[in-house]
Amino acid sequence: MTRLSPGAVIGILGGGQLGRMLAGAASQLGFDVHVFCPEAGSPAARVAMKHWQADYGDDEALTAFAEACDVITLEFENIPVSAVEAIAATGIPLHPGAKSLAISQDRADEKAFLRGIGIATAxxxxxxxxxxxxxxxxxxxxxxxxxxxxxxxxxxxxxxxxxxxxxxxxxxxxxxxxxxxxxAIAFDCEISVIVARSSTGETASWAPPRNIHKDGILARSTVPSGVGQAVEAEARRQAVALVDALGHVGVLALEFFVMADGRLIANEFAPRVHNSGHWTPEACQTGQFEQHIRSIAGWKLGDTHRLFDAEMTNLIGEAGLIDPAMLAPNETLTLYGKREARPGRKMGHVTTRLGPRKD
Incomplete structure (x- = not known):
């Protein structure tokens, strides 16, 4: 893949908060961003250079969008595979490709694939x-x-x-x-591994956070996870094996249940930047959004060394109407630009730096 220079155009399929944060990282690295999504005024579209508003089934619009970009990525995994195939037909690079997307969209296919490469599931x-x-x-x-x-x-x-x-x-x-x-799995805790793979096969991962859910929605991610170093190392090894097996380019998240004896049971993977990695920009040398842009642009991956222990807390529903003036000096607020707070809707997150890295 040709290494893109600042000023190139990065296209994003999807207009949600992940696309918004990817667009911010791309802009910081000097790229222009085009967003393709059917919704008017979406969070990502409002920070992009150009918004292509059309349905994901509109092949003509997808082709025009692709031809205006130098590389294309996606911000959520429920983009129709047919849209990815329409873009691939133009010859414009798209990362990740249809394989990562298709497998992650079907839980049965996903589990069969994970088991097929030696990663245990329930x-x-x-x-x-x-x-x-x-x-x-x-x-x-x-x-x-x-x-x-x-x-x-x-x-x-x-x-x-x-x-x-x-x-x-x-x-x-x-x-x-x-x-x-x-x-049913009687697990001790849940962790996730955020891993990146470049077009040259270079990989890098971050320390796995411990994840706490409430009502089925991620509430908090904390690093260090508190599980043993050998367990963390094995989780990271399995995540690298997954992106290699998929030929994945970009960031991917693999969630694990950790059993009392340290065994790992994979839950699912997301072929994109991930909520449990939102702490990385504030706590690490390179955050997941910058790393994803580096991956798809043909750049060398950044250092994922963690500088701080940290905790990321999701702001859900009315909790997203937070007053920035109430933040502590060690807290960083990210709001997603959503117009309306609704029950169960992720409105933003706060990352709290807990002090210099101790582990």
């Missing part, structure tokens, strides 16, 4: 009809979580089944859509 069964759930639940020990194969995020499209009495309601709550039933 035991699971594919569910295509309500009649499949009872036998699957029995095979998995009588308790599990039903998740739609596609489109679920932040706890949506999921239902806990604690026994046969929950089957009918659970099937209805996931919209009677093709799903997977995962065995």
């Amino acid at each position: 035991d699971y069964r594919e569910i295509n009809a309500e009649a499949d759930i009872g036998p699957a639940l029995a095979a998995l020990g009588g308790k599990g979580v039903l998740k739609t194969r596609r489109d679920g995020y932040d706890g949506k499209g999921q239902a806990w089944l604690n026994g046969p009495a929950d089957i009918a309601a659970g099937w209805d709550s996931v919209g009677q859509a093709p799903s997977v039933l995962e065995a």
Whole structure:
């Protein structure tokens, strides 16, 4: 891949907060940004040089967008694969490619791929009809979580089944859509690895944060994680193995359940910058957004050394209406530019530097 120079145009598929923060990082490195998304006035579009407002199924608009860019990336994984294929047909570089996107969009394909490269997942069964759930639940020990194969995020499209009495309601709550039933996992904590891979195969990862969720939504990520160094090292090794196997270019996040004995069970991966990595710009030499831009622009990856212990707290719903004047000197506020606060909606985050790195 040709190394892009400042002044080149980076295209972003998607107009949400991740695109907004990617656009900021690209601008800081001297690039211009075009955003493609169907929504008017989206958070990313409002900080971009140009907004291409069209549907992801509009091949003509996608082609024109691609031809105006030097490289294209995406900010969320539910971009239709057909849109990525339409852009690929123009010959304009797009990172990550269709493989990372397609596998991450289907939980059954994702788990099969992870297992195929030696990364353990929870035991699971594919569910295509309500009649499949009872036998699957029995095979998995009588308790599990039903998740739609596609489109679920932040706890949506999921239902806990604690026994046969929950089957009918659970099937209805996931919209009677093709799903997977995962065995319940008695894990000690959850961590994630944010990893980057360049077009030359260079990789770099950050210290894994410990993640705490509330109502299915990430509430807080903290580094150091408190798990053993050997466990962290193995998690980072597996994340690198994943991006290599995918041929992924850019940042990717791989979530793990950590068992009491230190074993790692992969939950899922996101082929993009990730909420649990939002602390990295304030606490590390190179943050995840700058690293993603470096990756797709053909630049050498930056140093991921952590300078500070840190904690990232999501601002959800009305909590996002925070007064910046109330911040402590060691806190950094990032707001996402969303017009309206709603229950369960991520409005921003605060990163708290807890002091110089201790581990």
